[in-house]
Amino acid sequence: MCRLSAITSSEYFSPMENVMALNTMKEGHDGSGLGLVLRDLGGVFAGLKQYPILSGICSHDGLELLDAFMSGEGFREVHFWQPDIDDTATEPETGRRDHYFAKAYEYPTGWKNRSQTDRDDLLLSTRLALRELGEESESIFVFSFYPDTLTLKEVGDPLELGQFFRLDDGSLEAKIVLAQGRQNTNYDIYLYACHPFFLQGYCTMTNGENTAFVPIMEFLTGRGFPGYMGYNSDSEVFAHILHYTQRQLGYPLTYYKDVITPLAEKEIDNRKDAAALRLIRRSLRPLCIDGPNCIIGFTPDGSVFMTQDAKKLRPGIVGGVAGKYALMSEECGVDEAVPKRDKTEDFSPMKYDMAIISPGAKEMKKWSQLTP
Amino acid sequence: MKPADILDQNHELSLREFPYIIRWRDDRCTRCGRCTTVCPVNAIEAAPHVHRRVYSEGGSPDPKATREIVHVVRQVTDIERYCTGCGTCTLVCPNEAIEPELNPQNKFLTYKNLGGAPYRRGGRRNDPSPSTVDQLKFTRISMLTDPALDAGRHEFRIRTLLGRNLPPEALPLKRRGDRLVVGKTIGAKPMGQAAVTDHSTLAGEGFIPPVREIYPIRIGSMSIGALSPHMWEGLAMGVAYLNEVEGMPVVMCTGEGGMPPRLLKSRFAKYFILQIASGYFGWDEIIHAIPEMTEDPAAIEIKYGQGAKPGDGGLLMAYKVLKLIAQIRGVPEFVDLASPPTHQTKYSIEEAVAKMIQSMSMAWGFRVPVYPKISGTKTAMAVLNNLARNPYAGALCIDGEDGGTGAAYNVSMDKMGHPIASNIRDCYLDLVAQGKQNELPLIAAGGMGKTGNLAANAAAMIMLGASAVDMGKHIMQAAAWCFGDEYNRCNLCNTGRCPRGITTQDPKLYRRLDPDVVAQRVVDVFKSADVELRKIFAPLGRSTELPIGMSDALGVADESIAERLKISYVC
Numbered sequence: 001m002c003r004l005s006a007i008t009s010s011e012y013f014s015p016m017e018n019v020m021a022l023n024t025m026k027e028g029h030d031g032s033g034l035g036l037v038l039r040d041l042g043g044v045f046a047g048l049k050q051y052p053i054l055s056g057i058c059s060h061d062g063l064e065l066l067d068a069f070m071s072g073e074g075f076r077e078v079h080f081w082q083p084d085i086d087d088t089a090t091e092p093e094t095g096r097r098d099h100y101f102a103k104a105y106e107y108p109t110g111w112k113n114r115s116q117t118d119r120d121d122l123l124l125s126t127r128l129a130l131r132e133l134g135e136e137s138e139s140i141f142v143f144s145f146y147p148d149t150l151t152l153k154e155v156g157d158p159l160e161l162g163q164f165f166r167l168d169d170g171s172l173e174a175k176i177v178l179a180q181g182r183q184n185t186n187y188d189i190y191l192y193a194c195h196p197f198f199l200q201g202y203c204t205m206t207n208g209e210n211t212a213f214v215p216i217m218e219f220l221t222g223r224g225f226p227g228y229m230g231y232n233s234d235s236e237v238f239a240h241i242l243h244y245t246q247r248q249l250g251y252p253l254t255y256y257k258d259v260i261t262p263l264a265e266k267e268i269d270n271r272k273d274a275a276a277l278r279l280i281r282r283s284l285r286p287l288c289i290d291g292p293n294c295i296i297g298f299t300p301d302g303s304v305f306m307t308q309d310a311k312k313l314r315p316g317i318v319g320g321v322a323g324k325y326a327l328m329s330e331e332c333g334v335d336e337a338v339p340k341r342d343k344t345e346d347f348s349p350m351k352y353d354m355a356i357i358s359p360g361a362k363e364m365k366k367w368s369q370l371t372p
Numbered sequence: 373m374k375p376a377d378i379l380d381q382n383h384e385l386s387l388r389e390f391p392y393i394i395r396w397r398d399d400r401c402t403r404c405g406r407c408t409t410v411c412p413v414n415a416i417e418a419a420p421h422v423h424r425r426v427y428s429e430g431g432s433p434d435p436k437a438t439r440e441i442v443h444v445v446r447q448v449t450d451i452e453r454y455c456t457g458c459g460t461c462t463l464v465c466p467n468e469a470i471e472p473e474l475n476p477q478n479k480f481l482t483y484k485n486l487g488g489a490p491y492r493r494g495g496r497r498n499d500p501s502p503s504t505v506d507q508l509k510f511t512r513i514s515m516l517t518d519p520a521l522d523a524g525r526h527e528f529r530i531r532t533l534l535g536r537n538l539p540p541e542a543l544p545l546k547r548r549g550d551r552l553v554v555g556k557t558i559g560a561k562p563m564g565q566a567a568v569t570d571h572s573t574l575a576g577e578g579f580i581p582p583v584r585e586i587y588p589i590r591i592g593s594m595s596i597g598a599l600s601p602h603m604w605e606g607l608a609m610g611v612a613y614l615n616e617v618e619g620m621p622v623v624m625c626t627g628e629g630g631m632p633p634r635l636l637k638s639r640f641a642k643y644f645i646l647q648i649a650s651g652y653f654g655w656d657e658i659i660h661a662i663p664e665m666t667e668d669p670a671a672i673e674i675k676y677g678q679g680a681k682p683g684d685g686g687l688l689m690a691y692k693v694l695k696l697i698a699q700i701r702g703v704p705e706f707v708d709l710a711s712p713p714t715h716q717t718k719y720s721i722e723e724a725v726a727k728m729i730q731s732m733s734m735a736w737g738f739r740v741p742v743y744p745k746i747s748g749t750k751t752a753m754a755v756l757n758n759l760a761r762n763p764y765a766g767a768l769c770i771d772g773e774d775g776g777t778g779a780a781y782n783v784s785m786d787k788m789g790h791p792i793a794s795n796i797r798d799c800y801l802d803l804v805a806q807g808k809q810n811e812l813p814l815i816a817a818g819g820m821g822k823t824g825n826l827a828a829n830a831a832a833m834i835m836l837g838a839s840a841v842d843m844g845k846h847i848m849q850a851a852a853w854c855f856g857d858e859y860n861r862c863n864l865c866n867t868g869r870c871p872r873g874i875t876t877q878d879p880k881l882y883r884r885l886d887p888d889v890v891a892q893r894v895v896d897v898f899k900s901a902d903v904e905l906r907k908i909f910a911p912l913g914r915s916t917e918l919p920i921g922m923s924d925a926l927g928v929a930d931e932s933i934a935e936r937l938k939i940s941y942v943c
Binding site: 280 | 517541806914
């Protein structure tokens with residue numbers, strides 16, 4: 001089973017905090033991998049917020065290919081970050097890769113003044129082109145290409161990987177970090193199958209299998225949006241459903257829950273937005289999930305949330321104080337991340353619930369689908 | 373001694389040519405006469421035989437021979453009175469003295485063309501081999517990595533949507549704070565609410581097509597006329613009970629020929645799909661009843677084709693057109709009612725068919741889903757794509773080659789048509805490629821429950837991409853003990869002499885069928901199918917919405933079927 005560790009804070013913190021929290025939950029995961037997505041970056045990226053950051057892994061040849069491609073597309077590199085790898089630490093299970101990197105770029109000429117939506121689409125098409133360029137030879141893996149966002153993924157024990165990457169050296173900090181403590185061990189280990197999944201500012205990681213994967217995937221790919229691809233993991237659809245409902249359809253965040261676990265007809269009657277809900281339930285019927293899934297994610301405005309499927313549920317708990325909240329698979333993870341808090345305020349979202357931490361980690365909102 | 377030219381009987385058939393041979397036991401028969409009375413085709417008759425009996429009386433052998441007249445039950449060798457194997461004789465025999473036996477060596481079809489009239493019958497395709505649908509298994513069992521659901525404990529919503537679903541991008545929603553509201557007037561208002569006066573919103577911009585939430589197994593189109601009054605009444609009562617007592621929104625289709633005006637104007641009308649077919653029978657009465665209707669029908673089905681007899685029209689024989697039927701259909705009594713093979717005015721799908729869909733929609737103020745039914749065909753995708761572009765088309769029903777009928781030429785039933793599995797799968801994947809698989813529901817018909825596996829067949833079709841399935845023959849068998857099977861048993865529906873009283877207008881025959889018992893059986897069938905569907909969906913880990921297109925759950929032990937349907941090959 002996966003273990004999930006998300007922290008959102010008003011202050012910058014090291015992603016090692018997430019790794020340490022994952023380590024407290026080690027009995028619940030097999031230590032087969034680590035996936036990290038950092039949002040609202042500090043450290044060496046604090047002054048680079050306006051530049052899109054390309055995160056990934058590549059071979060020596062892949063790096064040459066990548067640089068040539070990016071240069072050809074008109075992107076000018078303004079910063080090249082690589083983890084300061086600890087040579088004494090245990091290496092990843094699949095061996096040390098040539099390059100783990102995050103490169104900040106200046107937009108090509110003429111794109112600086114374009115709308116964010118246009119620029120987001122440019123970044124997406126660029127990332128997809130890079131993926132295609134290096135996927136077959138496995139010379140290039142690109143996980144995200146977006147401003148103020150960095151992704152790091154590798155196979156191995158999360159704590160050992162954290163030490164290997166020296167995540168606590170201060171170069172990497174962020175105000176939101178999502179971390180997942182397992183590769184997708186139900187299938188062949190593959191970096192593109194590793195959570196968290198990120199798309200244009202929307203990100204999720206999930207615990208559990210998705211029995212409705214095929215109909216959901218077929219529905220998403222039919223939307224004609226180029227970013228709805230990949231699907232090396234059945235959990236990738238959760239990130240894309242979030243992106244689709246929020247960015248493409250413009251729904252408020254709580255409707256994510258209404259889409260993936262729609263209310264029954266009688267329950268809808270009690271909602272003030274019943275007419276809209278009924279239409280959504282019909283038109284988005286293929287996106288309904290049956291679990292078991294605990295989903296943690298964030299949106300571009302800095303909201304971080306946790307929600308569950310409506311029947312089986314996977315472990316999940318949210319706790320913290322104003323200014324710092326932890327959304328974890330287990331309580332010990334929350335204890336590690338935010339030890340000084342009122343535990344009676346901890347919240348485990350159930351069938352109808354969604355826990356939403358407001359941007360800046362100001363407060364936790366407990367929202368229920370049954371709220372009129 | 374008779375002349376040799378009579379003795380050789382050279383131009384007569386022997387019993388070996390017949391599909392069923394009557395096994396009659398002299399020692400058990402009490403000569404009560406019930407079997408010969410009930411035989412719907414007079415295939416058996418009481419006949420005198422002259423027996424030579426040798427007996428001996430007294431203390432020493434003294435054989436004497438006598439001739440006696442003995443009454444026997446004899447099967448005739450007239451091809452027009454062939455034994456259909458229905459077994460009504462066996463049913464009524466108090467002494468188990470008589471039984472038809474299938475004769476696999478028969479040459480029935482070779483001879484059943486007297487007067488140049490090809491064999492006509494009712495029933496469905498005479499092919500007892502398992503259909504493709506019947507070969508599909510559910511192989512994705514949730515376990516450990518994904519605990520299965522509990523069929524007895526978890527909440528299941530086995531429902532489907534009938535009608536056009538808007539794509540999410542087209543929903544007229546507005547964001548008001550953290551809530552969504554419907555931004556434009558909904559054109560289709562439920563019956564009984566204030567009339568929509570602004571007709572620009574009826575079917576123009578902002579039009580939200582009507583959608584019904586129904587049970588995914590429906591009773592397919594069988595007309596009042598083809599069915600006896602007791603059978604139709606039993607089905608209707610069963611459906612009403614399922615809706616109003618069991619809370620299962622089961623709907624049934626009227627078939628061509630309308631429905632009793634009193635029922636049409638009742639609150640039960642909402643459980644019926646009204647079918648309009650090429651003969652338009654019954655629609656004069658329906659149109660006149662519209663102002664007095666208190667409920668909208670579940671949907672309107674426009675029949676363009678039928679799986680059992682593709683390209684063939686319907687025919688209700690004159691002797692079935694009794695007073696009630698004539699009234700409902702708006703025709704004189706005792707005349708043949710022929711429906712043409714096609715709608716005579718429908719020459720193009722882009723224009724004429726679209727107009728018909730719109731006309732029918734308009735008749736009920738765009739409040740009722742309207743959809744066409746076609747027979748399974750290689751050209752189904754052409755129809756599908758035209759419907760996909762028509763915003764008023766509410767679904768597409770495809771009736772496969774295993775569908776049944778009340779009357780057709782045998783050659784049409786046995787040799788014409790397209791299997792439903794690949795037809796539905798192709799159509800679904802075509803919609804997937806266009807991103808429209810949730811917009812236009814596909815309804816699969818033809819052979820559902822052919823071998824008794826109604827729920828499994830329904831679930832398999834749903835996972836191939838159908839939103840719902842129709843059954844016809846299965847409910848006749850399950851609810852009214854229809855004798856028909858794929859060995860050409862009975863199949864007398866076209867003659868009006870149905871021995872079960874299902875497809876006859878003869879009161880002497882249909883009084884055998886108790887509508888209340890039929891209704892009870894309809895309820896039994898749906899409730900048990902519902903349990904079985906849960907038993908299929910729960911281990912697959914699905915329960916909230918119907919697993920439409922969940923093809924990863926399917927497997928088949930035939931590589932070519934797996935490849936064709938794009939599902940797993942398992943062995």
